[in-house]
Amino acid sequence: MTPRERLSAAVNGGTVDRVPYSAWHHFMLTPRAGVGSGLAEAEQRFFQSFEPDLLKAMHDIDYEPTPEINTPDDWRSLTPLKPHCGNFGRQLDSLHVLRWELNPDVPVIATVFGVYHYANELSKGKLLEHLRQAPDTVNLGLAAIAESLRRYARATIEIGCEGIYYAVNGATGEGATRDEYLAPFLEYDRMVLESVQTAPFNVLHLHGYKDIYFDMVNDLPAKIVCWSDQAGNGPSLKEARTLYGGCLMGGIDETSFGDLNPEQIKLQGLVAIKEAGRDKLILSPGCAVSSNVSADRLLALRQAAIES
Numbered sequence: 001m002t003p004r005e006r007l008s009a010a011v012n013g014g015t016v017d018r019v020p021y022s023a024w025h026h027f028m029l030t031p032r033a034g035v036g037s038g039l040a041e042a043e044q045r046f047f048q049s050f051e052p053d054l055l056k057a058m059h060d061i062d063y064e065p066t067p068e069i070n071t072p073d074d075w076r077s078l079t080p081l082k083p084h085c086g087n088f089g090r091q092l093d094s095l096h097v098l099r100w101e102l103n104p105d106v107p108v109i110a111t112v113f114g115v116y117h118y119a120n121e122l123s124k125g126k127l128l129e130h131l132r133q134a135p136d137t138v139n140l141g142l143a144a145i146a147e148s149l150r151r152y153a154r155a156t157i158e159i160g161c162e163g164i165y166y167a168v169n170g171a172t173g174e175g176a177t178r179d180e181y182l183a184p185f186l187e188y189d190r191m192v193l194e195s196v197q198t199a200p201f202n203v204l205h206l207h208g209y210k211d212i213y214f215d216m217v218n219d220l221p222a223k224i225v226c227w228s229d230q231a232g233n234g235p236s237l238k239e240a241r242t243l244y245g246g247c248l249m250g251g252i253d254e255t256s257f258g259d260l261n262p263e264q265i266k267l268q269g270l271v272a273i274k275e276a277g278r279d280k281l282i283l284s285p286g287c288a289v290s291s292n293v294s295a296d297r298l299l300a301l302r303q304a305a306i307e308s
């Protein structure tokens with residue numbers, strides 16, 4: 001099977017010749033992302049060393065600079081961005097080059113960080129405080145961020161990516177309370193994911209380690225869900241099978257990836273595959289592994305998938 005055929009089978013409940021696998025890390029390039037920064041080349045080199053079935057392209061670039069957000073009223077200043085301009089435009093250029101140069105049998109998905117993530121960054125952590133003070137005003141800004149991300153996500157598909165890796169943070173006991181997260185962020189998350197629903201390999205990533213609101217997976221349109229199944233206190237792969245009918249992505253603990261030896265990583269992968277079953281599974285870390293990870297560890301993850 002080609003990587004695309006294998007992934008299609010995994011996502012749509014078909015039979016796979018082996019479990020598909022993936023992994024990713026930040027590249028920490030300077031200047032951050034964009035053509036000229038070397039992102040496309042770094043992704044290519046990463047692909048060649050490890051040959052994942054799914055290349056999740058990183059996004060190491062900031063949101064376009066905005067006026068400072070220090071008070072609830074400042075959220076009014078945000079307006080939707082044009083996806084082909086500025087920072088996001090540079091990231092799109094890199095994705096375009098990558099898609100053009102990479103083996104066409106290998107699907108590329110673009111990382112898109114969620115509305116909560118950018119809103120909290122832009123307000124230097126004051127998002128929830130401002131939302132409690134003036135929800136209607138803050139929502140004007142959140143809607144502008146969501147529209148920017150919706151446009152950007154659409155643009156990644158238009159240039160040839162076959163899905164997005166939509167990384168939600170804040171939807172855990174470490175972030176917002178369940179009620180604070182669901183209203184309003186669930187709607188914004190849905191808006192972004194719905195805009196790319198025609199793409200075959202959209203991943204919903206629930207980022208965090210403590211009390212993730214896993215039941216959100218059934219309220220959002222993504223066929224693949226990825227979370228830190230080995231490292232946090234969220235559901236195990238086996239438990240997740242009873243909570244969600246789509247394709248699971250995980251099985252490897254990203255937090256200990258640099259500490260385990262290759263044999264231990266391979267064993268962890270094989271145990272995860274046994275626990276979750278071979279179907280509807282992509283073997284991967286639950287989140288990014290560290291940027292200086294050694295190639296032999298990545299190859300051990302790969303070997304577990306190859307032996308599945």
Ligand SMILES: [Zn+2]
Pocket residue numbers: 167205206207208286287288
């Ligand atoms: Zn994560």
